[in-house]
Amino acid sequence: xxxxxxxxxxxxxxxxxxxxxxxxxxxxxxxxxxxxxxxxxxxxxxxxxxxxxxxxxxxxxxxxxxxxxxxxxxxxxxxxxxxxxxxxxxxxxxxxxxxxxxxxxxxxxxxxxxxxxxxxxxxxxxxxxxxxxxxxxxxxxxxxxxxxxxxxxxxxxxxxxxxxxxxxxxxxxxxxxx
Amino acid sequence: xxxxxxxxxxxxxxxxxxxxxxxxxxxxxxxxxxxxxxxxxxxxxxxxxxxxxxxxxxxxxxxxxxxxxxxxxxxxxxxxxxxxxxxxxxxxxxxxxxxxxxxxxxxxxxxxxxxxxxxxxxxxxxxxxxxxxxxxxxxxxxxxxxxxxxxxxxxxxxxxxxxxxxxxxxxxxxxxxxxxxxxxxxxxxxxxxxxxxx
Numbered sequence: 001x002x003x004x005x006x007x008x009x010x011x012x013x014x015x016x017x018x019x020x021x022x023x024x025x026x027x028x029x030x031x032x033x034x035x036x037x038x039x040x041x042x043x044x045x046x047x048x049x050x051x052x053x054x055x056x057x058x059x060x061x062x063x064x065x066x067x068x069x070x071x072x073x074x075x076x077x078x079x080x081x082x083x084x085x086x087x088x089x090x091x092x093x094x095x096x097x098x099x100x101x102x103x104x105x106x107x108x109x110x111x112x113x114x115x116x117x118x119x120x121x122x123x124x125x126x127x128x129x130x131x132x133x134x135x136x137x138x139x140x141x142x143x144x145x146x147x148x149x150x151x152x153x154x155x156x157x158x159x160x161x162x163x164x165x166x167x168x169x170x171x172x173x174x175x176x177x178x
Numbered sequence: 179x180x181x182x183x184x185x186x187x188x189x190x191x192x193x194x195x196x197x198x199x200x201x202x203x204x205x206x207x208x209x210x211x212x213x214x215x216x217x218x219x220x221x222x223x224x225x226x227x228x229x230x231x232x233x234x235x236x237x238x239x240x241x242x243x244x245x246x247x248x249x250x251x252x253x254x255x256x257x258x259x260x261x262x263x264x265x266x267x268x269x270x271x272x273x274x275x276x277x278x279x280x281x282x283x284x285x286x287x288x289x290x291x292x293x294x295x296x297x298x299x300x301x302x303x304x305x306x307x308x309x310x311x312x313x314x315x316x317x318x319x320x321x322x323x324x325x326x327x328x329x330x331x332x333x334x335x336x337x338x339x340x341x342x343x344x345x346x347x348x349x350x351x352x353x354x355x356x357x358x359x360x361x362x363x364x365x366x367x368x369x370x371x372x373x374x375x376x
Binding site: 002003004005006007010014015018019022023031034035038039042043045046100101104115119120147150154 | 183184186187188190194195198199201202205206209211214216249250252253254257258259260261262
């Protein structure tokens, strides 16, 4: 039993981790979050125990990188008397996808993380709880409240006439690279 | 997980992951974390896997060797920090293309011999001394590396050559003139001898 090539790790988990990053830090910062996650994972990979759960390990790293990115953003922000109108940094302005991503970013942090790690990262709530802290039951409640809030957002037909639903994301493989 | 989630959360822009993968390979190389880079190369003897460490070309593998199995073996023996990263293999791919186009008769590539040792490595490093277009017998090679009784061991060294083509084990044949075994299959060996004789 030896470790699989890291390329296979990227092929198996890259899609799910990218979805998680887009939900947690937004479309704009997701590429940096993904890149930093996989670079950190590559660095630590030789020391990872062979029986480790790769998906949970990667989501944990992505979680930390997302926190770093969000903190960095808050440091850059400076208080102003009135918030100026400006284009969304979360995607194409006016697109329904960006609108939904905006709705995700407005969820309370724990809900957003629980939705991302459970529904997009594919982790069971017991593992989500290990990543974000608290009990599995609290993680389940946060995930379910979060998805309900997103549903309510989607249920406003005038705002979002084109949004459809898809089956839950499981880690999709891009297949072996040539 | 029976609940459905909005496709806007799961749909990803076309090409984004490929772009991120390319960036990862570049970041990994500059952070000195790309222990093994690999790519494939189409050739007249089938798709070849090329893998290199920062020190040099580590492995050339035929399709019949099963590229996934070859990468798994490299992960175990050298490092699991392996990524598809064609750039490091540019020179090797170019020289192999030239070899198959018959515009190149010797290779001029840095090599990493990490996958062989001892007598096998001695035999393998001798192989480029057999001139292009010529063949030698296993017995002759055994004598040339200073161990004339080690004919079978020379056969094993050729059979386990991690760098076929570049270290030309296809130029070592049986004393009855038949080509003998080859990792890429006997047809590939015959084809390579014919290519060099043309």
